[in-house]
Amino acid sequence: MDHVDTEVRPSNFIRNIIDADLESGKHTQVQTRFPPEPNGFLHIGHAKSICLNFGIAKDYQGKCNLRFDDTNPEKEDIDYVHSIQDDVRWLGFQWSGDIHYSSGYFDQIHQYAIELINKGLAYVCFLNADETREYRGTLTKPGKNSPYRDTTPEENLALFEKMRLGEFKEGECALRAKIDMSSSFMVMRDPIIYRVRFAHHHQAGDKWCIYPMYDFTHCISDAIEGITHSICTLEFQDNRRVYDWVLDNLDDFNKPNRTRQYEFSRLNIEYTLMSKRKLNDLVDRKIVSGWDDPRMPTIAGLRRRGYTPASIREFCERIGVTKVENLIEVGMLNACIREDLNENAPRAMAVVDPIKVVIENYPEAQQETLSAPAHPTHEHLGTRELPFGRELYIDAADFREEANKKYKRLVLDKEVRLRNAYVIKALRCDKDEQGKVTTVYCSYDAETLGKNPADGRKVKGVIHWVEAASAKPAEFRIYNSLFTEANPAGAESIDDVLNPTSLVVKHGFAEASLVTAKAEKAYQFEREGYFCADNKDSKPDSLVFNLTVALRDTFGE
Known part of the structure; x- marks a missing residue:
């Protein structure tokens, strides 16, 4: 297959990995995915991931799935599912085929949990939450084995089936992977892979009262979909060990060309929260x-x-x-x-902080229509019509009674050009009781319409305006x-x-x-x-x- 054109798209370490995998024949087609949890609205950090995953698939003529990793029905909502789809489309991307849901793989994931139990690699644990934390240890102190860790596969199969049938209360027990309670990585200390939740699921309905944990579900979903490069942010770097352990211990996925996880730095922007x-x-x-x-x-x-x-x-x-x-x-x-x-x-004109201008020598009953470009350099966008009359609004910051030469706007006894219109001269002004200018009285020169006045007069200042009678309050x-x-x-x-x-x-x-x-x-x-x-x-x-x-x-x- 054709590789990405690196002269068009700058390379990065992920693209280098993909190039190497294609060159070696490890993969013949790139398959990525964007896998949000439907528990909130996407932010610009997610946009970076969207652009990366969909962009890579496009550049390598591959495919990118949109998959919802919907493992926590208590915090998820169908409205989030819809909003995420809208966001992806709005950003200009389209996923391959149908939308995918991890919940659509719950039957398979359940069977993979049974496979781990049969291999003696998973057990049902009855430690409560506080006990589980105590047994897990700390960053400097290794954990210790649960008293339920050596239960036989036959017993664990029976207990796990009782979990599935709803015979245990929430929090009473959980299915844990049997990995290493002395690992220096906390995530590897027998993580929970299934827990009891009596919650309605927006996709699966009420079929399940046990739900797989995200770390267990995510890697299996990637593998089922044939994802070649599972790209995520650095916060999941330690979790990659669980990702690899699960797939390495499931017969269907323990293959040289199985999916691999790669992490990149998350987006952080000044003056912005991403949590x-x-x-x-x-x-x-x-x-x-x-x-x-x-x-x-x-x-x-x-x-x-x-x-x-x-x-x-x-x-x-x-x-x-x-x-x-x-x-x-x-x-x-x-x-x-x-x-x-x-x-x-x-382009358009609006006055955010208005004061009125009255052009005293402009006929009271007269109103004309001026023409202005819709864009200063794109003539094909055409023009727009600007009503003009005796009374206008200008921005308060564009008038001063007195000012130095650096001030290029309207000053008493000085001239300024109205954008796309005439040159006016300020004569006097009215103020309110607080001393704030409310109205500026001006004269205009009828021979100065447009950017090139007939008399060749050069006016340094240009200000924007709107005609008072036609202006829309905003x-x-x-x-x-x-x-x-x-x-x-x-x-x-x-x-x-x-x-x-x-x-x-x-x-x-x-x-x-x-x-x-x-x-x-x-x-x-x-x-x-x-x-x-x-x-x-x-x-x-x-x-x-x-x-x-x-x-x-x-x-x-």
């Missing part, structure tokens, strides 16, 4: 609005914020695949989305990092590093064309940043825009 448990805590305590809150690193949250599949795939490509744990700068992620949107996002949600520390996972308490300004809500106006803005589709609001219509709250008569990314990086962005 599913800690993210769940943020949701439960309503620190965020839900799993799809745009401040969350979940794929649902990134999607709601306006990130594109292409930008996330590019980010995963740039960070590479290594065994070295590191903390990725958030600016790298921002650069990927910014580059994508700079090239592809249509809510703008300005998102920043959820945390003030680059490594929030290292904080003693998450509450100590929560950013009080992670969400700032402002109310302003958007140009009329944005009433048809599609949810999740980002626009560049000129001079403001990239925004998209919220996929839950934005309606044509009540526009809500989320900040995707600023035009440049700022602290904790």
Whole structure:
């Protein structure tokens, strides 16, 4: 078969292993899998794994399965199954054949447990949870054998059948692998491979009251599916010993070309949490609005914020695949989305913090329609219409009564150009009781429409605006990092590093064309940043825009 084109795709240690396996004939086709547990929403760390597994399968003309390792019915939900499928598709990938479930192999896995019992390699243990921990030992002290460890295979078969029939209570007993209680690796000290759970399963229904543990199920599922390269994060490095032990001791799988596990470093990004448990805590305590809150690193949250599949795939490509744990700068992620949107996002104008402008020499009853490009360099995207009239809104930060020469915006008695429109000159302003400017009165030069005024006058400043009569009221949600520390996972308490300004809500106006803005589709609001219509709250008569990314990086962005 054809190998990956390394001139197109940079190599890494996993690709080197695959190249060697194909060259030696150990494998003739690459088979990978993405095996999430359906107990929560996927985050950008999972996106790295998705891109790696599906990307390798694509580049080597192989196959990639989507398999749900659904071994814990108490924490799993069919809604998670559906959301994970949506996330994989949204990222631009399609799995091979039907969706796979580890629960679909429960009958086979049960038979493999019986095989280990018959070989004297598994036993039913009646130690309770506290006793099991005590017998396991510590990192510096070896464990000791369970008093039930030497039960005969015949007795264990009978006890395991009673477990299957529901004759023992939850926690009363468990089936354990007989490995090595003195091993320096805690995971090898007779791990539990089956436990009693009287729980309804979203796929298997009520057929089972015993469920295999993840470590026992995962490797067997890989082997059943013919996975050639089982790729996971470094947190499972020690678990590889259980993975290998199980497959080495089952007759169907103890073969030279059986599946092997390879670990790579998990994704860690500045100002971001990747722990599913800690993210769940943020949701439960309503620190965020839900799993799809745009401040969350979940794929649902990134999607709601306006990130594109292409930008996330590019980010995963740039960070590479290594065994070295590191903390990725958030600016790298921002650069990927910014580059994508700079090239592809249509332009529009919106005023986030508005003050009114009245052009006194513009006819009161007159309104005209100006033309502006949808994108500054992509003419094929066409143009958009901009209503223009006597009254406009501009951003409050774009006006000062006095300013030095470095300030290139509107100043009393100075001129500035309205983007895609006329040159105006500030004459005077009104203020409220707190001294805040509310209205700026200007004049305009009717001969200065467009980028090349007829009189050749050069005006240094250009500001954005919207016409007041046609403008649509809009809510703008300005998102920043959820945390003030680059490594929030290292904080003693998450509450100590929560950013009080992670969400700032402002109310302003958007140009009329944005009433048809599609949810999740980002626009560049000129001079403001990239925004998209919220996929839950934005309606044509009540526009809500989320900040995707600023035009440049700022602290904790």
